[in-house]
Amino acid sequence: MRMGLEFAKTGAARYISHLDLQRAFSRTIRRSGLPVKLSEGFNPHYVVSFASALALGMESVCECVEMVLAKDMEPGEFLRSIAKALPPGLEARRAAVLPESAPKLMAALRSAEYTVDIDGKIDAIALAAHAIMGEAQVLADKTSKGVTKRIDIRGMIDDIWWHDGRLMMRLAAAPEGSLRPELVLDVLGKQAGAFEYRVTRTGLYTRDKGKLIDLLTFCQTYE
Amino acid sequence: MIDTDKLEKILINVSKPARYTGGELGEIKKKVKADTTRFAFCFPDVYEVGMSHLGTSLLYHLVNTLDGVYAERCFAPWPDMEQALREAALPLYSLETKTPLSEFDMLGFSLSYEMSYTNVLMMLELGGIPLRAKERENSGPVVIAGGGCTYNSEPLAEFIDLFVIGEGEEVLPELIELYRKHQDTGFDRSAFLCAASGIEGIYVPSMYDVAYNDDGTIKSYQPKNGAPARVKKRVVRDFDASYYPTSPIVPYLGVVHDRVTVEVMRGCTRGCRFCQAGFIYRPVRERGADTLIRQAQEAIANTGHEEVSMCSLSTGDYSEVARLVCTLSDTFAGSGVSLAVPSLRLDSFEGEYAAKLREVRNTGLTFAPEAGTQRLRDVINKNITENDIFTAAREAFETGQNGVKLYFMMGLPGETMEDVLGIADIAARLRDIYYQVPKENRNGGFKLTVSVACFVPKPHTPFQWVAQDSMASLTEKQRRLKDALRPIKGVKYNWHDARLSMLEAVFARGDRRLSAVLESAYRSGCRFDSWMELFNFEKWQTAFETTGIDPDFYASRERKSEEILPWDVIDTGVSKAYLWSEKQRGEAALTTPDCRKGCMSCGMREAGLCG
Numbered sequence: 165m166r167m168g169l170e171f172a173k174t175g176a177a178r179y180i181s182h183l184d185l186q187r188a189f190s191r192t193i194r195r196s197g198l199p200v201k202l203s204e205g206f207n208p209h210y211v212v213s214f215a216s217a218l219a220l221g222m223e224s225v226c227e228c229v230e231m232v233l234a235k236d237m238e239p240g241e242f243l244r245s246i247a248k249a250l251p252p253g254l255e256a257r258r259a260a261v262l263p264e265s266a267p268k269l270m271a272a273l274r275s276a277e278y279t280v281d282i283d284g285k286i287d288a289i290a291l292a293a294h295a296i297m298g299e300a301q302v303l304a305d306k307t308s309k310g311v312t313k314r315i316d317i318r319g320m321i322d323d324i325w326w327h328d329g330r331l332m333m334r335l336a337a338a339p340e341g342s343l344r345p346e347l348v349l350d351v352l353g354k355q356a357g358a359f360e361y362r363v364t365r366t367g368l369y370t371r372d373k374g375k376l377i378d379l380l381t382f383c384q385t386y387e
Numbered sequence: 388m389i390d391t392d393k394l395e396k397i398l399i400n401v402s403k404p405a406r407y408t409g410g411e412l413g414e415i416k417k418k419v420k421a422d423t424t425r426f427a428f429c430f431p432d433v434y435e436v437g438m439s440h441l442g443t444s445l446l447y448h449l450v451n452t453l454d455g456v457y458a459e460r461c462f463a464p465w466p467d468m469e470q471a472l473r474e475a476a477l478p479l480y481s482l483e484t485k486t487p488l489s490e491f492d493m494l495g496f497s498l499s500y501e502m503s504y505t506n507v508l509m510m511l512e513l514g515g516i517p518l519r520a521k522e523r524e525n526s527g528p529v530v531i532a533g534g535g536c537t538y539n540s541e542p543l544a545e546f547i548d549l550f551v552i553g554e555g556e557e558v559l560p561e562l563i564e565l566y567r568k569h570q571d572t573g574f575d576r577s578a579f580l581c582a583a584s585g586i587e588g589i590y591v592p593s594m595y596d597v598a599y600n601d602d603g604t605i606k607s608y609q610p611k612n613g614a615p616a617r618v619k620k621r622v623v624r625d626f627d628a629s630y631y632p633t634s635p636i637v638p639y640l641g642v643v644h645d646r647v648t649v650e651v652m653r654g655c656t657r658g659c660r661f662c663q664a665g666f667i668y669r670p671v672r673e674r675g676a677d678t679l680i681r682q683a684q685e686a687i688a689n690t691g692h693e694e695v696s697m698c699s700l701s702t703g704d705y706s707e708v709a710r711l712v713c714t715l716s717d718t719f720a721g722s723g724v725s726l727a728v729p730s731l732r733l734d735s736f737e738g739e740y741a742a743k744l745r746e747v748r749n750t751g752l753t754f755a756p757e758a759g760t761q762r763l764r765d766v767i768n769k770n771i772t773e774n775d776i777f778t779a780a781r782e783a784f785e786t787g788q789n790g791v792k793l794y795f796m797m798g799l800p801g802e803t804m805e806d807v808l809g810i811a812d813i814a815a816r817l818r819d820i821y822y823q824v825p826k827e828n829r830n831g832g833f834k835l836t837v838s839v840a841c842f843v844p845k846p847h848t849p850f851q852w853v854a855q856d857s858m859a860s861l862t863e864k865q866r867r868l869k870d871a872l873r874p875i876k877g878v879k880y881n882w883h884d885a886r887l888s889m890l891e892a893v894f895a896r897g898d899r900r901l902s903a904v905l906e907s908a909y910r911s912g913c914r915f916d917s918w919m920e921l922f923n924f925e926k927w928q929t930a931f932e933t934t935g936i937d938p939d940f941y942a943s944r945e946r947k948s949e950e951i952l953p954w955d956v957i958d959t960g961v962s963k964a965y966l967w968s969e970k971q972r973g974e975a976a977l978t979t980p981d982c983r984k985g986c987m988s989c990g991m992r993e994a995g996l997c998g
Contacts, residue, residue: 176410179398180639184405188639191691194723208723209693221399249691251412251637 165233166262167242168269168380172225173218177253182217188251189229196249198242199234215269215368215379216276216337219344224365226277228269228380230262258380266386273379275322276337277367278345279330288356289331293324296351304347317343317351324348331361337368389480389487397471405640406434407468409460409482413636413690415448417457419484424567426450426458427481427491427528431498431506432915434462438636439644441698442534443497446555448632456563459483459491463506464513466914466921472513479513488514491528492566495559496547498536501894502887502917504543507532508909511546518906520548520593525576529566533558537590538620538667539846539954542894544592545902548576549583551590552957553620554653556630558588584614588621595956597899603940605898605951617958622996626653626672633685637692646694646727647686649679651711655700656982658989660768660973661757661796663845664700666966667959669989670997676707680714687724695719696727704983752783755794758802759809765976766801768969773813780817784824790834791817797864797882798842798856800973807864810837811871814878833877839868841888845895846954847961849969852946855892861885886924890916892942898953901941903934960997962990 173180180188190210193200202208215228233242239259247256266272282289296302302318320336320343335343345363353359368379398404419425428447430437437443437460450458459481464472472479478487488494488510496507508518516530517523523530532543533551540550551558562583569579584591594614598606610616623629631650638645654671655664683695695715702708716726756771758764764771780791795810814835821833841861844850856864865882872880894901908930915921931938946952948967955963965988972979979987991997 176405176408177639179404179408181405184639184641187641187645190693191637194691194693195688202721202723207725210723221404251639252410252414 165236166230166264166266167233167237167239168228168230168260168262168383169243169246170257170259170380171227171229171250172223172255172257173227173253174223174225174255175253177251178221178223180253181220182214185214185218186212188254192246192249192251192254193231196245198245198249199237201232201234213268213270215273216342218365219346222363222365225257226365226367228368230269260380260384262383263386266383269379269383271339272370272383273368274336274338274370275334275368275376276342276365277369278333278335279327279364279366280333280345280349281362281364282331283360285356285359286329289352289359290326292352292355293331295355296321296348297324302351304351306347317347321348332366334367334369388485389477391485393475393477394480394485397468397475397477401468401471402465403434403640405638406462407464407482409485411636411638413634414483415451415458416483417451419457422455422570424456424493424563424570425486425491426456426493426495426563427461427486427488428458429461429488429494429496429507429510431463431496431503431510432917433465434638435640435642437462437497438638438640438642440497440499441648441650442499442555444635445630445632445650446495446533446559448635449556449630450559450563452630453560453563455567457483459486461488461494461510461514463503463510463915469509469513469914478515479510489516489527492570493563494528494530495551496530496532496534498532498534498540498543500917501536501542501891504894504905505909505913505916507543508546508906509914519545521545523548523576525574529576529579531562535664535667536895538663538957538959539896540590540592541899541953542897542901542905544899546905547592548580549589549591551588552618553588554623557621557623558586561586562589581612581614584612587619590618590957592899605953608951608956617956619958619994620667620960622670623653623672627675627678631674631682633682634689635686637690644696645692646696647683647690647692648696648698649683649686650674650699651679651697651702651705652699656704657701657770658768658969658979658982658987659757660766660849660969661799661842661845662700663848666847666961666989668700669959669961669991671983673706676711676714679711680718683715684718687719687722693723694725694727704981752780752788752790753792753794754779756813757794757796758799758806759795759811759813760806762976763799763802763806763809765978766973767796767799768973768978770978770981773816776813777816777820781820781824784821785828787828787830789821789830789832790836792836792838795837795839796842797839797868798861798888800842800850800853802856802864804864804867807868808871810839810868811875814872814875818875818877834879835875835877836879836881837872838881839865840883841885843888843891843895846952847957847959847966849966849973851896851952851954851966852948852950852970854945855889855942857943858885858889861888884919884922887917887919887922889938889942890924890927893938894941896953897941900936904930904936907934958994960989960991960994962993965989 189212193210200210203211212229212231218224243259301316304317305312306315322334325332369376370379370382428443447458461481480487530548532547533555537550580591583589594611596609600606652673654668656671659665757769818833844853872878908927911926913926
C-alpha cells in the first residue's frame with residue numbers, strides 16, 4: 165500500500181540537507197516500527213520518495229514524501245506512529261493512502277508556494293512585484309556550480325500577491341525546471357533596494373485540467 | 388545565551404550549518420537553575436568527528452544522569468565558521484542552550500590525537516577564556532581534559548587546569564561533586580585544584596615544578612602542596628555493570644562513524660610494542676554477550692540506526708565473539724540493520740564466523756600486519772605470520788571477495804630496506820593467490836589497498852625511548868616502496884605525510900616547554916592540523932624557530948634508560964622496568980605471548996589493577 169505524508173521542517177531542522185533528510189526518515193521509520201517495505205538486494209534499505217528537495221536553510225510546512233507499506237493500515241494510525249518517531253524539527257501533518265494508479269508525488273508536482281516575511285520597504289517591493297507580473301521577460305542571474313548565467317525567469321513565475329502583509333509567490337517546481345524564490349527576491353531587491361527576508365514553503369501543487377490543486381489531495385483522489 | 392538572530396544570519400552562509408545548531412534526537416534538555424553545575428564537553432575537531440567519539444558520548448550521557456548537573460556539547464568550528472563568529476563578535480557556544488563557553492562551570496576537552504591541540508587553543512579563545520591556566524581568575528570555567536593523549540599531557544600543561552588520567556566515568560562524578568562543594572562555599576580556583584589533586588586520577592600540572600639539565604633533559608619533577616609524586620590512572624572494575632548509553636544522540640549530518648556502537652571490551656592483551664592503547668588501557672575487561680545484545684537492541688530501537696558496530700581494540704579476542712556475532716546477526720536479520728566488526732585480528736578470523744558475517748553484509752577484508760617481514764613483526768611483537776594472511780585471504784577470495792586492505796607502518800625500530808620491500812612481496816603474493824582461484828569463483832579484478840603510516844614512538848610503550856626515523860629516511864622508503872608496488876596491478880598505495888608524523892612524535896613525547904610552540908603556531912593560523920587541506924608545515928617550522936625549540940630533541944633523539952621522561956609522573960600501572968625489558972626483547976626479535984596465556988608481570992597486578 166502506498167502512503168503519502170505531509171510534514172513540516174522547521175527550526176534547526178531547516179539546516180538538514182536533502183541527503184541527510186532521507187537518512188533521518190529511514191531512522192524514523194525504524195524507530196516507529198511501521199511496516200515500511202525494505203528494498204531488495206544486498207544492502208536493504210527503506211525506500212522513501214520525496215516530492216521535492218527543499219533548499220538548505222528554508223523552512224516548510226508542506227513537504228511531502230511517500231513510501232510503500234508491506235501491509236495495509238489506516239492513515240490515522242500511520243500518522244500517529246510516525247509523528248511519535250520523528251526527530252525534533254520534523255512534524256507530521258497529514259497522511260493519505262495513495263491509489264496504485266496515481267502518479268508519483270515527484271512526477272505530479274508542478275508548482276510550489278512560498279510565503280515571504282519582509283522587514284520594511286513593503287511599498288517599494290509591492291510596486292516592483294506588480295511590475296514583474298506585467299513584464300513579458302524578467303532577467304535574473306542564476307549561479308550554479310560557480311557559473312553565473314543570465315536567464316529569463318518570467319515563465320516560471322506563476323503568480324505573486326500579498327496576503328496578511330506577507331509576500332506570496334507561486335513558482336514553477338517540476339521535473340522540467342524549478343525556480344528558487346531567492347532569484348525572484350534578488351530581482352525585487354534590485355528594483356526596490358536590498359531588503360531582509362525569510363522564506364517559508366507553504367504549498368505544493370499540481371494542475372488538474374488547468375485547475376490548481378494541492379499535490380497530496382490530487383494523488384489521494386486520483387482515479 | 389548568545390544573540391541567536393545574529394547566529395541565524397551567519398549559519399546560512401557557512402558550510403554544513405547543521406554542525407552548529409544542536410537540536411538532534413536524543414539531545415539532553417534540562418532546565419538551567421541558579422545552582423545547576425554546567426559542564427561543556429568540548430571536542431577539538433568538527434562535529435562529524437566529535438559525534439563519532441564513543442568516550443564523549445558515554446560521558447555526556449553519564450554526567451547528565453547526575454542531579455543538579457547539565458552537560459552540553461561544543462565542537463571546533465570549521466575555519467569559515469570561526470571567521471564568521473569573529474566577524475559577528477559572537478563567542479563560541481554550546482549546542483544545547485547556545486551558552487558562551489565562558490559561562491560554564493567546567494569545560495571538558497577530549498584529547499584523542501596530538502594534532503588537535505591547536506584547536507583546543509582556538510576553542511578557548513573563541514569561548515572567551517584566557518589561554519593560560521595561570522591567567523584565569525576565580526570566575527570562569529575550570530578547564531579540564533581527558534582522553535588518550537593525557538597519558539603525556541605536558542605540551543598542554545600551561546593551558547589546562549587539570550587532567551583526568553584514566554577512565555572518566557570513574558573520575559568525573561567525584562570531581563563534579565567536589566566542584567559543587569566548592570561552589571557552595573565560594574569558589575577559589577587554586578583551593579579547588581589543590582583539593583582535586585587529592586582525587587585519584589587527577590593530575591594538576593601547576594602543582595609540579597619541573598627543573599631541567601643543561602642538555603635539555605628533565606632534572607626533577609617536584610610536587611607541591613601535597614600533590615602525589617605520581618598520578619595513578621583510574622579504571623572501571625566492573626565493566627559489565629558500568630554505565631553505557633543506549634539512547635545516544637542521532638545526528639542529522641552524516642558523521643564519520645554513523646552507527647550504533649557497543650563496547651565489547653576494554654584493554655588488549657596482545658602487547659604489540661608500538662601500540663600505546665595496548666599498554667595504557669590495561670587490564671582487559673569484557674562485557675557479557677547478553678549485556679551487549681540487550682544494549683544493541685535498545686540502541687537500535689531508540690535511534691533507528693542502520694548499522695551496529697562492535698568496538699574494542701581486538702574484537703576477535705573477545706571470549707564470546709562467535710555467539711555475539713551470530714546472535715546479533717539473527718536478531719537484526721531482515722530489518723535492514725547490518726553488522727560491522729572493526730579491528731579484526733587476522734589470527735582470530737575463523738571460517739564459521741566469517742561466513743555468518745558475510746550473510747549480514749560484506750564488510751571487506753582488512754588486515755594489519757604492520758611490518759613487511761617476519762623478523763620485524765617479531766621486533767614489534769605483532770604475532771601474525773604471512774601464512775595467516777595468505778590463508779585468510781585465499782578463503783575470502785574463494786567466496787567471491789576481491790578487495791583487501793592492508794595496514795603497515797614504516798620507520799619501525801630496526802627497520803631495513805628489506806623490511807620495507809617485504810610489503811611489496813606480500814602484495815605480489817596476494818595477487819598470485821587471487822589469480823589461483825578459478826575464474827568462475829572470482830568477482831572482478833584484484834583490488835588491494837596498501838596503507839602505510841609513519842611510526843610515531845609513544846609514551847608508556849616499550850618504544851618510548853627510541854628515536855623516530857628521520858623525515859628524509861621515511862620519504863626515501865616511501866619512494867622505494869612506491870617503485871616496488873608499481874608493477875603489481877590492482878594495488879592502491881596510500882602513505883602518510885612524514886612531516887605530520889614528525890610533529891605527532893614531537894607532541895606525543897613533548898614536555899611543557901612545547902606550550903610556547905603550540906601558542907606560536909596557533910597565533911600564526913595553525914588549525915585542524917590533521918586535515919591535510921589545512922595542514923601548514925611551514926608555519927610549524929616558523930613556530931619552532933621563533934621559540935628556539937628544536938623538534939629533533941623530541942622526535943629523533945634516542946633516550947637513555949635512566950632519563951626522567953615528561954610522562955613519568957603518570958602511573959599507568961605498567962612498570963618502566965617491564966617496558967624496558969620489552970624494548971630489549973624487541974631488539975633481540977624475541978616475541979612475548981598474549982598475557983591471557985600467562986601473566987607477564989607487567990606491573991598491573993602489583994599495582995592492584997589486574998587480577
